[in-house]
Amino acid sequence: MADKIKLVTSKFSPYGHRVEMVLIEKNIPYEKQEIDLANKPDWFVKDSPLGKAPLLYVGKKVLFESIAICEYLEETFLEIPLHPKDPLTKAAHRAWMEVSSSVLAGTFGIIFSQNQEEFDIKKADVSTKLATLDKHLKFNPYFEGDKVSLVDIFFASAFKPLTFIDQKFTLEIFDLHKSLSAYVEGIITRGSLSKALPNDYEEIFKAFLERKKSHLLTMSFSL
Ligand SMILES: N[C@@H](CCC(=O)N[C@@H](CS)C(=O)NCC(=O)O)C(=O)O
Known part of the structure; x- marks a missing residue:
């Protein structure tokens, strides 16, 4: 069974929006949890090395930095490619x-x-x-x-x-x-x-x- 994917972001974060757009454009099933960055939950502070959103949970692993997250999604979900091959x-x-x-x-x-x-x-x-x-x-x-x-x-x-x-x-x-x-x-x-x-x-x-x-x-x- 594929690992469950969960996006943790804030409603206003453009970095979170870009990750969610990739999830949507690639038809990847995901859950989303929105947090208040003015009042960060303890688990978020623990999981986010720079204290920033978005985070992407893939099963038990957690990724940070939106570019790294989008590139991971691109390399993993191949059916709808968003990068050129060349x-x-x-x-x-x-x-x-x-x-x-x-x-x-x-x-x-x-x-x-x-x-x-x-x-x-x-x-x-x-x-x-x-x-x-x-x-x-x-x-x-x-x-x-x-x-x-x-x-x-x-x-x-x-x-x-x-x-x-x-x-x-x-x-x-x-x-x-x-x-x-x-x-x-x-x-x-x-x-x-x-x-x-x-x-x-x-x-x-x-x-x-x-x-x-x-x-x-x-x-x-x-x-
Ligand atoms: N380089 C990061 C930037 C993420 C970022 O700056 N996120 C903002 C929200 S738009 C944030 O979490 N700010 C909270 C803080 O810095 O305490 C990425 O691409 O993921």
């Missing part, structure tokens, strides 16, 4: 997966900004990253043509919070990047992301901004 193409996908993580880190930089100066610097940083993506990538409609890949899943989970703040706070961050924007719209509306996101995503996002005393909340918004 090693050179796969390496390029992995490189852009790293870039997606830097877009996500940049987005959190904007969210954590405490004043206008910090906000301007962090927003410029993300804009530079978007310009880099625009310069180097052509999507058709996904990264590798018609078929969704792991790299698209990584971009979907990274772009979800960015598009959320872009729309709610009218940041106009995609205005110079129309083709990237069309790609992003396609991946963030995939069913696997909708299923991975909690129904109360907006409220959770708002509570997170309040907890972090985000400078965004001083700007005009429609939450």
